[in-house]
Amino acid sequence: MNEMEANQFREFGKAMIDYTAEYLENIRDRRVLPTVEPGYLRPLLPDQAPQLPEKWEDVLKDVEKIIMPGVTHWHSPRFHAYFPTANSYPAIVADILSGAIACIGFTWIASPACTELEVVMLDWLGKALGLPEVFLACSGGKAGGVIQGTASEATLVALLGAKSKAVAAYKTKHPELKEADIISKLVGYTSSQSHSSVERAGLLGGIKLRSLEPDSSNRLTGDIVERAIKEDIESGLIPFYCVATLGTTSSCTFDKLEEIGPVCNENDVWLHVDAAYAGSSFICPEFRYLMKGIERADSFNFNPHKWLLVNFDCSAMWLKDPTWLVNAFNVDPLYLKHDQQGSAPDYRHWQIPLGRRFRALKLWFVLRLYGIEHxxxxxxxxxxxxxxxxxxxxxxxxxxxxxxxxxxxxxxxxxxxxxxxxxxxxxxxxxxxxxxxxxxxxxxxxxxxxxxxxxxxxxxxxxxxxxxxxxxxxxxxxxx
Amino acid sequence: MNEMEANQFREFGKAMIDYTAEYLENIRDRRVLPTVEPGYLRPLLPDQAPQLPEKWEDVLKDVEKIIMPGVTHWHSPRFHAYFPTANSYPAIVADILSGAIACIGFTWIASPACTELEVVMLDWLGKALGLPEVFLACSGGKAGGVIQGTASEATLVALLGAKSKAVAAYKTKHPELKEADIISKLVGYTSSQSHSSVERAGLLGGIKLRSLEPDSSNRLTGDIVERAIKEDIESGLIPFYCVATLGTTSSCTFDKLEEIGPVCNENDVWLHVDAAYAGSSFICPEFRYLMKGIERADSFNFNPHKWLLVNFDCSAMWLKDPTWLVNAFNVDPLYLKHDQQGSAPDYRHWQIPLGRRFRALKLWFVLRLYGIEHxxxxxxxxxxxxxxxxxxxxxxxxxxxxxxxxxxxxxxxxxxxxxxxxxxxxxxxxxxxxxxxxxxxxxxxxxxxxxxxxxxxxxxxxxxxxxxxxxxxxxxxxxx
Incomplete structure (x- = not known):
């Protein structure tokens, strides 16, 4: 074939749908961890891309022959590593549609449906979790949700918002100080049990993050955070950011959010709550006691792409006041301006990358085709x-x-x-x-x-x- | 239905394949820019997710009724905004497979095929573009390619690698200096015509980036960069990073890479080349004169997801020496360690997020099913x-x-x-x-x-x- 024409796509696409169903329904029969050694794949492939098109039937055969022997089967019931990553039929079908539309939703005008479905889906999801209204766009204020790629990005984005808020506040009080001087005094807090990406966010943002020792049950408490804040204020530092984890990666432990919230609020410290894995459980009312105190947080994040049947990447984040983020990142070239600016979120200001896929479709399909009860x-x-x-x-x-x-x-x-x-x-x-x-x-x-x-x-x-x-x-x- | 069972998935998935073909083959008939106003979508949806599952047929109907009126049709021949974003049948089918396998390829062991296909595909792609061997993994050195989400992330990742390299070098020369002092002296260079994400990378990384005025044909030249470097060295700053653009967003202008390279090399300045859009053209030998001097760069990036028929997200980046990056980001919890560390790249160290999809499949399918000639x-x-x-x-x-x-x-x-x-x-x-x-x-x-x-x-x-x-x-x- 000279190009993959629509008719061939219909055949190939449908064959891949069947392959997907076969793969998933019989995944138990495959060895969960492959036996290949590093470097197994290169000798199985030509050393360069073909000049002329190959047949899709051959490509599909090679999937089973070349790829599958090197796959770790994350969706096998024999896989118990890390945390789950989601996979569901509705999400896979939604991603086909996302690939077909293939818009880049950096601004509202770049594809209004892409932005608006995301706003509403994050409201649906927030309500399904019992998040306080103060996080939701439908509350009518500045608040709202956004889909990030990963929890790591959400932690970094919250840190950058907190940084811009703290710098602005401190500049108002001390106009004589240079921004670099303020930044070098900023200090954030997290637990030694928080995810590795929190430490990494500090490295990326060039900010001091203290890794505090949790209590004897591995929980970060209000006292521990308060003590650290006091020490740092005495040393002339500026506490500005704290990450509390609901469900740590090591042991699924929950920090004492109810205690940490008031301490952060009193000290003008931005509280980010990372519930990457466990957050999905809040869809069940009986587990919401584990997020008691969430109303004190400035931002909250969990990954539907972990445990809520929405394929990666779909990390849901809510912010009470995204203004700090929007201001921190606001670089506004003419080719990205549009007439409706301000009347709907331009999500490019809410994230690290500029480009973004139409990911809200996955949430919409999963929520409708499973329903909350399922x-x-x-x-x-x-x-x-x-x-x-x-x-x-x-x-x-x-x-x-x-x-x-x-x-x-x-x-x-x-x-x-x-x-x-x-x-x-x-x-x-x-x-x-x-x-x-x-x-x-x-x-x-x-x-x-x-x-x-x-x-x-x-x-x-x-x-x-x-x-x-x-x-x-x-x-x-x-x-x- | 109580869950979307495999048989329903087969029906729904195939219906979506047909819908995709219909949508794309007849895209000319749709109005390229929607006529909706901000807020159009919320009244069309219930205000919360359903308790019970809905039928997939109803969801598919709503796509046409609710989503499509708000879509900007990026793949219509009537769409001439921004730059292209890619869309092709082979890439869409590959993404189905990626969704089915749904592994998270942060380390080699997390799914060897995911890492290894990426290493080989970036070699295929590099060869197809005529990139010098010194960027390719098959050269046997440290070099190699990686798939980033977006060019923005590649620019930021290169900046962070450059920063860690510069800090290490300066610390060796001046062990008495604190890291924060060194960082506050770092200065990078770019053109006022470079993409907005370059300025943003500076903001994110907390680094001074000078936006230099290009020459009268809007091109950054060796002289301009050299003058800036000299000025800054005289003022006691440490030049460490430069972004040259091949094909600017505003006007698709090419910076004078051949001049800028030697200037950067002589001054130990990390040269990152951003060819986000135009890079795809180097697959044609007759356009490679536009990347003359590329062998002097430290990192090179372009987006197959723009112009090479690989759906978003697939931003290809090559680094001559990824060690600086790996060291900068190396946060190594026990649950991510594995026995084969060091014998294959653990791509989590090469990027901002931790998680990553199996995106090399898209490259593999597109390269094989189109072939270089097409x-x-x-x-x-x-x-x-x-x-x-x-x-x-x-x-x-x-x-x-x-x-x-x-x-x-x-x-x-x-x-x-x-x-x-x-x-x-x-x-x-x-x-x-x-x-x-x-x-x-x-x-x-x-x-x-x-x-x-x-x-x-x-x-x-x-x-x-x-x-x-x-x-x-x-x-x-x-x-x-």
Missing amino acids: LQAHIRKHIALAHYFENLVRGDHRFEITEEVLMGLVCFRLRGSNDVSEALLKRINGRGVIHLVPSKIRDVYFLRLAICSRYTEERDIDVSWKEVKEAADEVLLAQK | LQAHIRKHIALAHYFENLVRGDHRFEITEEVLMGLVCFRLRGSNDVSEALLKRINGRGVIHLVPSKIRDVYFLRLAICSRYTEERDIDVSWKEVKEAADEVLLAQK
């Missing part, structure tokens, strides 16, 4: 499965649970030194039936089992537990 | 169409061409004061048949007509020219 059922099922695994672990005296199980993550280890648990993980991943990653808090090494797939059933957890148990048998036998 | 034909056709429009403009004495036409962009205006050209643009966009955006250089206002759609033919350009001419008739008549 999304709640999805969350509840994962949490129930985590408790199911927890009970299996608790029933075996060789193991201990290292953190209260609140969401879909179980943290556990073999009793005794770290070595045995390290050996256990190595053996589990080596056997290749299931895949887990470890973590370590205060020098205690443990394994994290996350419920990740929307296909996971109790019988899958039985398989995973059998793997863990048998690997433990082997490790403990080898130690004798 | 991609070359696509570029050549767009450039020929630009010259076709240019000749129509040149044949009408009321108009002038304001910039040499080298790629698929024609910059033109009505002779006389800016007012008439401003009135012309207003009238053109108001008539609603075609869509353009303006720009202004040294107070001269002009219109930009970009060839954007892969469906554009000479007869479409005839329509666009007719619109321009008739709008000019009206404007000039009204002025009498």
Whole structure:
């Protein structure tokens, strides 16, 4: 073919739809972690692109032959690493439409539907989570939501907004100071348990971020933040930003938001709440106690692309006052100006990149085609499965649970030194039936089992537990 | 339905494939710019998500009823605003597969195929463009390519790499200096004609970036950069970064890379080349003279998602030495460590976000299903169409061409004061048949007509020219 014409697209596209359904419905049968070595792929491909078009049938065959042997199957019920990343049929279909329209929604005029659906979907989603009105665009104020690519970007964006707010406030009080001097005095706070991207946001933004030690249950508390703020004010620094985590990556622990909020508010410190994984659970009213105090935050972020069945990338962020962000980033060339500026958000000012896809379609499709009730059922099922695994672990005296199980993550280890648990993980991943990653808090090494797939059933957890148990048998036998 | 089961997905997905083909093949018939007013969409939707699942047939109907009236049709041959954004059938199908696999490729082990296909595809692409070996992973050194989300991110990533390199070098020479003091002395260079995202990268990175005035043909030259570097060294600053643009957004002008390279190299200034739009043209050997001197650059970026038929987001970036970047961003929690670290790139260190989709599939599908020859034909056709429009403009004495036409962009205006050209643009966009955006250089206002759609033919350009001419008739008549 000389170009992929519409008719060939219809054939190829539909073949890929079938391939997708086959892949996902039978994902259990594939080895979760590939056995390839680094560099496996290059020898399987020509060393340059072809001059002439190939047939789509050949490309599709190569997917199974060349790509699949190197894929880690994140949607297999045998995958328990990291946190889940979402995958659903409605989101995949929405992305086809997004690819067809393929608009770049940097301003309202660049595609009004792209901006406006995002505004309304973030309201729908905020309401579904029980977020206070003060975060929603429908409240009629400045507030509203935006889709970021990742939680890392949301943390950075909030930091930059906080920075511009703090600099402006301090300049008003001390007009004699240079901006660079103010910036060098800014200090932000986070927990040593917060996600690595928080530390990275500080590096990127060129800002001092203090990594505070949480309390004995690994939670950042109001006292800890208050003490740090006081110390820094005494040393002549300017506290300006704090990140509280609801559901840390290591152990799914929740910082004491209810205590931290008032401390931040009293000290004019921008409070950003990172609920990347656990935020999806707030769609169930019974888990909202875990975000008590959220009304004190300045910005809130969670990833529907983790646990709410919306494919990556879709990280939902709400800001009470996006003005600081818009001002911080406002670079306004003529070719991006338009007549309706100010009457709808120009989302390019709300994010790091300029370009943006039509991602609100995924949210719209998922919310309508699942409905709130089914999304709640999805969350509840994962949490129930985590408790199911927890009970299996608790029933075996060789193991201990290292953190209260609140969401879909179980943290556990073999009793005794770290070595045995390290050996256990190595053996589990080596056997290749299931895949887990470890973590370590205060020098205690443990394994994290996350419920990740929307296909996971109790019988899958039985398989995973059998793997863990048998690997433990082997490790403990080898130690004798 | 209780969940979107596989069979329903097969139906819905295939219906969306058909909808996509219908939409794109008949896109000419839609009004390019919507007539909706800000806020049009909210009243058309319920004020919250449904409790129970809806039918996919209803969602698909609403796409046409609610979304399409608010879409700016970027792929219509009547769309001449900004620069093109890519759209092709192979890329759309590849994105379905990416959505099905839905892995997050932050490390090699997180999905080896995702990382390795990206490494090889960036080699394929680099070779197709005639990039020097020194940028390619297959050269065996540290160099290699990566897919960024946008050119804005590439500019920021290069700036952060340059910053970490400069700080390290200066610290070695002056161990007595604090990092903050060094950073406050860093100064970068760009042209006042470079993209707004370059200025923004400076703001984000908290770094001084000087916006230099280009020469009388709007090109940044070696002399201009050298003069600025000398001035700044004399003032005690540390020059560290320079962005040269190949194909500016305003007028598709090419900075004098061949002169700027040696100046940057001699002064240890990291040279980043932003060829976001025009870079795709280098797939045709006859346009490579426009990147002469590229071997002197430290990093090079262009957007296949603009002009090379790979849907957004796919911004290709090559770095001669990514070590500086990797070191700058290296935050390494246990849960992201793996045994093969170091033997393949862990792309999380090469970018701002942590998460990343399997985007190399789009490149692979597009390169194989078009083949180099057809991609070359696509570029050549767009450039020929630009010259076709240019000749129509040149044949009408009321108009002038304001910039040499080298790629698929024609910059033109009505002779006389800016007012008439401003009135012309207003009238053109108001008539609603075609869509353009303006720009202004040294107070001269002009219109930009970009060839954007892969469906554009000479007869479409005839329509666009007719619109321009008739709008000019009206404007000039009204002025009498």
